Amino acid sequence: MTHATGGLSKGKTMTNDPAALALHWAQTGRKVALATVIATWGSAPRGVGSQLVIDADGAMEGSVSGGCVEGAVVLAAMDAITAGQHAILEFGVSDDAAFAVGLACGGQIKVLVQPVGDGLTIKTLQALAEARATARPIGLTTDLATGISRVITAADAPERFRLDRAGLDDDGTFITIQNPPLRMIIVGAVHIAQPLVGMARACGYAPVLIDPRGAFGSDARFPGETILEDWPDEALAALKPDARTAIVTLTHDPKLDDPAIMAALRSDVFYLGCLGSTRTHAKRVARLQAAGFTDADIARIHAPVGLDIGGRQPAEIALSIMAQITQTLRHAR
Incomplete structure (x- = not known):
């Protein structure tokens, strides 16, 4: 006999997975960008790999800073969607703003904004969704110079997959990891x-x-x-x-x-x-x-x-x- 706990609704699952929500929005005809924290210094409110999905009208789900800089990221994402170009944003989180989200002191964050299109394709987002559905490890590597993302496997970055650790590599690429639960x-x-x-x-x-x-x-x-x-x-x-x-x-x-x-x-x-x-x-x-x-x-x-x-x-x-x-x-x- 099995006693099973109740699962999250589909809506909640998507909200907790900005990449999946970005795919859903793009497939329904909305113009979308995905913002990802790619580096932090000091007491940054959110960790590397945190994401926020934004559409052309400014609707958003997720978080990259706990509320400190979301407004600026949304505006930059809307500009990136219009231009069809990725952007890299840097923010210093002030002591006051950091305190407001429960931190003792300020920090800095760097955010990559990618419109869903040539660099971050629907096909790539579909690969992430399929891997999640089948509980397979998968990752993305993004060339920060071009904004182009491609799928990688655990064999490409074994230590990052083992540690669940997104981050910047020395060659100017950013790697994000999506492991099975x-x-x-x-x-x-x-x-x-x-x-x-x-x-x-x-x-x-x-x-x-x-x-x-x-x-x-x-x-x-x-x-x-x-x-x-x-x-x-x-x-x-x-x-x-x-x-x-x-x-x-x-x-x-x-x-x-x-x-x-x-x-x-x-x-x-x-x-x-x-x-x-x-x-x-x-x-x-x-x-x-x-x-x-x-x-x-x-x-x-x-x-x-x-x-x-x-x-x-x-x-x-x-x-x-x-x-x-x-x-x-x-x-x-």
Whole structure:
């Protein structure tokens, strides 16, 4: 049985994805430009890669500065649409303006404005939309001299994709990254899972709980969460974990944990963490070796799970797990 959380409406999804909205507006006949933060200094209100979509009448969605310079960007975008030329804008965000959006001091931002046309084509925006729909990583590289964008893959900029890091390269190009959403699959709807799902969601993961024991994975204990009341190997076969997926096993029961661990080791998950003591893990290792897994396979497992921060309470253990997952994702492998 599956308890699924409600998804965003199509309108909200587009609002949260200015590139998708730019495509939609352009396909409906509106003249559109896309503004992207390409560099920041100091306490800039929005990070590199933040976007704002604008049409020829000044309608806009998204943000490049939290409200500080949106008006100026909109006017520049309308001019760029009329001229059919990209523009690069630089703004110094004053202390007063920065304070108004919750910052302690000012900063600077550089914004690329691209009309949808020759440089940023509808075909390119369609490629971004198709990649998002199929959960494929994709990126854009833009020549700042010409304003021409082209699609790239993770093989073209592996470190940027791994770190989800847009930015300027030394050759005068700007790279923006669109990765599939991060997922965390938690096997065992136990007490540690309760704070862990909230931390996962706060860190940008879509959490999924797997536990065939209905009393554990109940809506009362995990309100609004996605809970699969299936055996872990069956659930993971349907979920198809990939390189943007972390898996955590928490049941302490080999009948539940082992099938999940074996499925994870046969996949490209970037993190696999398993609850249990050193002695428990030694027994786990013996079972995996008997099942034919190599030492290199088994070395992928983080066990005992989590960073050693001395935590004892469920929330502290969950914090140590979330920290280790973050460390594994963001550090070079």
